[in-house]
Amino acid sequence: xxxxxxxxxxxxxxxxxxxxxxxxxxxxxxxxxxxxxxxxxxxxxxxxxxxxxxxxxxxxxxxxxxxxxxxxxxxxxxxxxxxxxxxxxxxxxxxxxxxxxxxxxxxxxxxxxxxxxxxxxxxxxxxxxxxxxxxxxxxxxxxxxxxxxxxxxxxxxxxxxxxxxxxxxxxxxxxxxxxxxxxxxxxxxxxxxxxxxxxxxxxxxxxxxxxxxxxxxxxxxxxxxxxxxxxxxxxxxxxxxxxxxxxxxxxxxxxxxxxxxxxxxxxxxxxxxxxxxxxxxxxxxxxxxxxxxxxxxxxxxxxxxxxxxxxxxxxxxxxxxxxxxxxxxxxxxxxxxxxxxxxxxxxxxxxxxxxxxxxxxxxxxxxxxxxxxxxxxxxxxxxxxxxxxxxxxxxxxxxxxxxxxxxxxxxxxxxxxxxxxxxxxxxxxxxxxxxxxxxxxxxxxxxxxxxxxxxxxxxxxx
Numbered sequence: 001x002x003x004x005x006x007x008x009x010x011x012x013x014x015x016x017x018x019x020x021x022x023x024x025x026x027x028x029x030x031x032x033x034x035x036x037x038x039x040x041x042x043x044x045x046x047x048x049x050x051x052x053x054x055x056x057x058x059x060x061x062x063x064x065x066x067x068x069x070x071x072x073x074x075x076x077x078x079x080x081x082x083x084x085x086x087x088x089x090x091x092x093x094x095x096x097x098x099x100x101x102x103x104x105x106x107x108x109x110x111x112x113x114x115x116x117x118x119x120x121x122x123x124x125x126x127x128x129x130x131x132x133x134x135x136x137x138x139x140x141x142x143x144x145x146x147x148x149x150x151x152x153x154x155x156x157x158x159x160x161x162x163x164x165x166x167x168x169x170x171x172x173x174x175x176x177x178x179x180x181x182x183x184x185x186x187x188x189x190x191x192x193x194x195x196x197x198x199x200x201x202x203x204x205x206x207x208x209x210x211x212x213x214x215x216x217x218x219x220x221x222x223x224x225x226x227x228x229x230x231x232x233x234x235x236x237x238x239x240x241x242x243x244x245x246x247x248x249x250x251x252x253x254x255x256x257x258x259x260x261x262x263x264x265x266x267x268x269x270x271x272x273x274x275x276x277x278x279x280x281x282x283x284x285x286x287x288x289x290x291x292x293x294x295x296x297x298x299x300x301x302x303x304x305x306x307x308x309x310x311x312x313x314x315x316x317x318x319x320x321x322x323x324x325x326x327x328x329x330x331x332x333x334x335x336x337x338x339x340x341x342x343x344x345x346x347x348x349x350x351x352x353x354x355x356x357x358x359x360x361x362x363x364x365x366x367x368x369x370x371x372x373x374x375x376x377x378x379x380x381x382x383x384x385x386x387x388x389x390x391x392x393x394x395x396x397x398x399x400x401x402x403x404x405x406x407x408x409x410x411x412x413x414x415x416x417x418x419x420x421x422x423x424x425x426x427x428x429x430x431x432x433x434x435x436x437x438x439x440x441x442x443x444x445x446x447x448x449x450x451x452x453x454x455x456x457x458x459x460x461x462x
Contacts, residue, residue, distance in 0.1 A: 010067040010460055013179060018062070023409060026061065029171050030405055033059050036170070042163055042221055058453030059164060061171065064402050064415060064435040071182075071431055071459045074137065074145055074419060077328035078429060080319060082133045082421040085150060085306050087322040089129035093119045093302065103321050104314045108338075112311075113359070114304030116267060118274060122291055125198040126425060129300040132191070132262075133421040134158075134434075137329065139400040146330040146397065148416065150315065152307040153299055154264050157434040157454075158420050159222040162187060162229070164456040165432070180461040182431035188229035190422055190430065191262075195230075197424030198296045199259045206259035208232045209249060211240070213265045213281045223264050237269075242285035247295045260296045261286075267301050309358040309392045310336055332397060338389035346393040347384065350377050354444075355384065355393045368444055370396055399444055402455070404437055414438045416446050417457065431459040
């Protein structure tokens with residue numbers, strides 16, 4: 001927020017309001033927010049936590065504020081990026097122009113575990129694969145926006161974006177009278193519109209469902225929340241079955257055809273007849289209906305190949321190749337450890353770099369060199385040497401900070417932003433996103449699984 005002690009222009013009005021507020025009153029509001037979130041049950045589970053207890057994601061009552069001009073850059077940059085990624089996915093499952101042109105190494109795609117040969121030649125409505133994408137963005141100290149990751153499979157967090165806004169409007173209604181903050185409440189309507197847009201063309205009034213792995217999934221709250229907000233059924237695999245070439249849902253009134261499945265489970269568990277035969281979460285025969293175009297699966301099967309972190313470095317080239325445009329948002333320089341020269345450099349500079357697994361997510365399995373002990377670095381070095389192609393590395397960027405309410409009072413903490421991009425008949429997003437904040441002083445890891453929190457994101461309207 002602060003540049004040489006001066007608030008950015010977008011923050012000035014909020015800062016003028018914040019400065020005279022008594023600290024005890026702000027603490028009271030913070031406690032009230034915690035109580036309300038706990039009452040609503042907005043929790044998540046942490047994989048590997050042997051206690052099995054669900055946690056409350058810390059919510060910070062000080063919003064992140066972005067000007068209309070800055071948002072315009074972010075919005076057009078995200079649309080450009082997701083458009084290119086969807087064209088890439090269509091291409092690699094059809095003519096593979098980009099592979100034959102040598103822009104992206106064919107071996108890196110065709111041997112990727114996220115590449116699904118079952119999708120080869122399959123035509124999808126509007127040629128969209130990632131209907132819901134979460135683009136993780138940071139602002140660097142040079143003032144530019146940098147994309148950290150493209151989440152193209154089952155990006156989570158949109159429920160927190162919506163609940164954070166409701167909480168802020170409840171706690172501080174006077175602020176929304178003082179500021180022209182762009183709304184986000186219509187996201188569920190846009191999501192449903194996006195899902196219905198890719199239904200089989202012969203269906204006039206498509207039935208949409210949200211398919212969840214079940215209540216033990218870390219994002220189960222979000223699955224239930226989105227189904228409720230859209231007014232559609234939340235189902236598990238056992239609630240669906242295939243008959244006569246169609247997918248049906250079991251209901252008290254008898255079987256009902258399902259036309260669009262917003263799935264929140266990975267490819268491997270979708271159909272035990274095609275993928276993992278031991279899966280109890282999916283729907284036997286689903287892929288056969290999908291291939292006939294008689295049900296839509298969102299996001300499409302096989303999108304994981306494009307959000308593999310080893311593919312990330314090629315996204316700027318994809319934008320140039322498919323759109324003939326220069327990337328609007330920056331990408332972070334990335335070393336691919338499958339390349340011998342990159343591997344040698346990274347091994348020599350591990351204490352300075354951030355190293356990630358190519359299929360990693362949620363902040364799991366990564367090394368933040370500057371914050372790691374010597375023993376942690378050496379242990380990670382051994383992991384890298386055992387399978388270099390499973391890792392990428394990036395420089396440690398200086399994430400921007402935002403004032404955050406912590407135990408000691410108001411202090412700067414590092415943040416990122418995940419806008420959610422919807423692709424159906426058109427590519428669109430609500431003006432906002434999920435701002436994640438690293439609550440530990442100096443930490444650059446914002447993931448909730450690693451102790452991060454969230455805050456409301458304000459996009460100011462002109």
